[in-house]
Amino acid sequence: MADGEMGLRERKKRETAMRIWRAALDLFTERGFDHVSVAEIAAAADVSKMTVFNYFGTKEDLVTAPMMDHVGDVVRAVREREPGESAVAAVRRQFLEMIEARDPSVGLNDDPRSLQARQLIMNTPVLLQRASVAFREAQQELAELLAEESGDAMLAAVAAAQLTGARNALITEHHRRILGGESVQWVVTDAAERAERAFAQVENGLGSYPGPA
Numbered sequence: 001m002a003d004g005e006m007g008l009r010e011r012k013k014r015e016t017a018m019r020i021w022r023a024a025l026d027l028f029t030e031r032g033f034d035h036v037s038v039a040e041i042a043a044a045a046d047v048s049k050m051t052v053f054n055y056f057g058t059k060e061d062l063v064t065a066p067m068m069d070h071v072g073d074v075v076r077a078v079r080e081r082e083p084g085e086s087a088v089a090a091v092r093r094q095f096l097e098m099i100e101a102r103d104p105s106v107g108l109n110d111d112p113r114s115l116q117a118r119q120l121i122m123n124t125p126v127l128l129q130r131a132s133v134a135f136r137e138a139q140q141e142l143a144e145l146l147a148e149e150s151g152d153a154m155l156a157a158v159a160a161a162q163l164t165g166a167r168n169a170l171i172t173e174h175h176r177r178i179l180g181g182e183s184v185q186w187v188v189t190d191a192a193e194r195a196e197r198a199f200a201q202v203e204n205g206l207g208s209y210p211g212p213a
Contacts, residue, residue, distance in 0.1 A: 017055045020045045024062040025116045033063070033124045060130050063120050070105035071134045074164055075142045084212045087146060091163050092199035095170065099191045102184065107174030108191070110184045118175055139164045150210035159206055166198045 023044040027036045038059055042049045056062045074091055081090030098106045104114060121127045139160050147156035173194070177187050 013055075016045075016047065016051070020047060020052055020055055021062060021065075022113060025113050025120070028063065028120055028124075029116050033059075033120060033127065060127060063117050063124075063127055064130055064134075066114075066117065067105075067121070067131065068134055071138045072141070073105065074167055075138055075145060078142060078163075079145060086203075086206070086208045087159060087163060087210060088199055088203045088206050091167060092195065092203075095167060095195050095199070096192055099188065099195060102188065107171040107178070108184050108188060110178050115179060118179070135164065135168065146210050156210070159209055162202045162206065166202050170195055170198055 020041065024036075024041045027041060027044060038052050039049050041062065042052045045052070052062075056065055061068075073094065077090045077094035078087045081087070085093075095106060099108065102108045104111070109115075121131055142164065143153070143157040143160035145156075146159055147153040150156055170191075174187055174191065178184060
């Protein structure tokens with residue numbers, strides 16, 4: 001298959017996925033997550049019900065899928081850190097790079113539909129539970145990774161909770177301010193400074209834990 005043909009196919013797939021996602025968010029926002037069927041979403045997006053499930057495995061994925069792509073970022077930061085770099089330094093570095101890039105995954109996003117998705121998750125128990133489980137699983141994965149290096153499962157669990165907690169608190173603060181009416185540009189002005197303070201607080205307790213990679 002020619003590169004141009006492959007590129008066209010991929011673009012059409014992305015466009016279809018985006019159309020489904022937007023239709024779902026609009027219906028969920030208007031009527032509530034529990035009162036909208038997948039068949040209704042398919043009709044609104046002008047696709048079949050099977051197509052919806054081909055792109056999004058479950059009804060919940062229609063809202064949470066973009067977030068789930070980044071749940072494991074903190075684990076990846078620690079696993080792929082530089083030789084001699086501490087876990088907290090790696091997570092801080094990754095987060096600061098995401099701030100510099102205005103990465104939506106750290107809450108620096110004022111796209112109306114992304115804000116819709118955030119509100120839906122926070123206001124819908126089944127979606128909030130799904131997100132909470134995903135973040136707990138990521139925290140557990142980080143704890144297991146740190147335990148492999150340090151040999152101390154208990155302290156690894158403490159470190160994982162601190163690292164993920166600091167990161168999630170910063171993201172939540174970004175969302176809170178943007179949902180409160182502040183622009184992304186304004187929130188970014190002190191985002192790096194707040195991140196530095198948050199991770200410094202963690203570092204004061206963790207130091208160079210768990211040692212060189």
